[in-house]
Amino acid sequence: MDRLNRHGRRRTHHHRAWLLAGIGIGVAIVALLAFEAWRQHLRAEATQAFVAQTTGVLHDTLALQATAAAMEAHHRGYLLTGDPALRAERESAWREALRESDSLRRKLAGDRAQIARVDDVRDALRARHALMIETSRQAALGEADLVRRSFQVRGADAYARVRAELGAVRSAAAQRRQQRVASAQRSAERFVDLLVFGTAAALVLVLVMTWELARLLRRNDRIRAALEEDVRKRRAVENEVRALNEKLTSNAEALESSNRELEAFSYTISHDLRAPLRHIDGYAKMLREDAGPALSDDMRRYVEVISDGARRMGTLIDDLLAFSRLGRKPIERTHVDMTALARQALYEAGGANSNARVRIDPLPPADADPALLRQAWVNLLSNALKYSAPRGADARVEIEGETDGDRVRYTVRDNGVGFDMRYADKLFGVFQRLHANDEFEGTGVGLAIVQRIVARHGGRVTANATLGEGAVFTMEFPAHALEGAAA
Known part of the structure; x- marks a missing residue:
């Protein structure tokens, strides 16, 4: 069925691509016709x-x-009759x-040849008008017949x-109009041809797209x-998954109940174990104080071994309880002054x-649970002080920090x-120790606690070292709580 679905999707995508291409071509044709129109x-x-x-x-x-x-006629009439009204006309x-x-010059703007002809006409009219003024003055002096003959001779071809x-x-102008009209007719014919072919x-395209769409x-x-x-079929599978989820929920509830019982059991066991250990340590101390002079060196050593074992067992119980509670205690983030x-x-x-x-x-600084981070710092610094102690006065411990984008590194x-x-790789496991207990005290749980604390903050802890020269432990986690992150 999945193969059929994939095949169907490919075919559908192929046909859809053809349809989209057809629509695009159709839109292009319509746009071209509209643009040409x-x-x-x-x-x-x-x-x-x-x-x-x-x-x-x-x-x-x-x-x-x-x-x-009209100007020519009015002047000739004036020369014949001497009527002032004709001169005014x-x-x-x-x-x-x-x-x-x-007005003619303005309409011919841009056509120099035509404007030059109009200027020639103006010059001819201006010269003709000057002659009319001169002959009018001579006619006023009483020489009308002579002036008429002179005007006819001197301006016979001016009006021509x-x-x-x-x-x-x-x-x-008529020729240019005819050329422009002919060009417009040819353009209209081309547009009609384009319209016919574009419509066809x-x-x-519509027929092909209709067939493809069908x-x-x-x-x-x-x-x-x-x-x-x-x-x-999927619904049937979902019903099966739902049944499995219900079963898983039931198992989770049973597991939660078991965890609560385990926590109660751990508390009871720790309480029941602490009391005998305190008794052992107390009686060993009393024995050392009351019968100290009577004890041999071996007996005193035995008493010290008993007290030391009781104390280490108590510390181990405390560390195991702290480690087990880390997975259940919710993280309470706040802005922490890490320095x-x-x-x-x-100090601790x-x-x-x-x-x-x-x-x-x-x-x-960082957004973190200060109580948990304090425990991580205490464990790391305790290790650093403990394992650098053989250096004596030359022992050095350096604590540094930096911000890397949205993360902090210590x-x-x-x-x-x-x-x-x-x-x-064994360093952060429970009960994993790389040194003998008679060399350095410890329960083998401290670094496992550090690793779990940093992991619950969404980060990681790494270690690097050179045998005989020192070690470097690095905690890295987000500087701010992530939205929707689980506590």
Whole structure:
């Protein structure tokens, strides 16, 4: 079934990829058509504006030509009749010709050749108007017949020049309008072709996608039926798992009850064992004090062995109880001044009574259980003081700390007897000792307690040493409590 599911997922993914590709191509076609439609719209607007401008140019050239003709006619009429009203009409036509030529120049902005023609027309009209002013003054002196003949001779082709230049302007404008309209028609034809082919491609794509989608739906129906069968089987498995979980819960409750009984038993045993041990130690002490002079050297040694064994057994019982309780006691984290805690632990470990020179560097604080960490510090410092004692006044113990990202690292370094690194893996086990008891006292539980305390803080403890030169123990754990971390 899993193989069928994987095969079905691969096929479904394949078909989905084809569908997505088809949709992407369809969207691209529609986007292309929309983009071309927008461009065609802009071209049409630009063509329409150009045609309107060109039509305005044609209109203005005709209007300017008519105004020039009116100015010519009014002046000739004035020379024939001397009527001042005709002279005023001529001046009005002159001003209108200037306005119309200015308007024509603005509409032809950017076309230097056309503007040059309009400037030629203005120059011709300006020269013609100057001649009209001169002949008007001469006519006012009583020489009307002579002035009329002079005006006709001197300006016979001036108006023809104006008509020719304005005709050239109209011809060029009309030609450009025709070219622009033809270009717009060709662009529209290309857009129609693109629209036809794009629509046809989109229709073909829709048909292909519809067929592919139908295939995908049929395949999904088959896969769904197979998945329903798989779900039915999985539910049966879940029922079995649920039954196993219930059994596991029952076993866990039984184990918890057993742990409570074991804890009560441990307390009872420790209490019952301590009393006889105290009695043994007490009677041995009484025997040593009351019958000391009567005892032989061997007997006194036997009494010392009895007292020492009782004390070591009591210490061992305390260490075992502390070790067993570590797994049950919840961690109560708080912000710990690790420098102060290390100094307190050094005092409890007997640092004041040691010949070793102890240096405690400023240690980074951390979120931890101060009671548990104090016990870890006491155990590590007790070991460091104990195993460096043979150095006498040269014994050194150094305590350092550093922050590494979101973790803190604390190091206890001594120059004591060290140990062989081949046996380092046994160091943190219960009852594991690398030195004989007559060399160094101990129960073999202290480092196991340190390892469990650091592990419960989410960290680890490591050791490195050189035989005869000293040892380095390092505790490393998160500086802050992790969200949702178990206590």
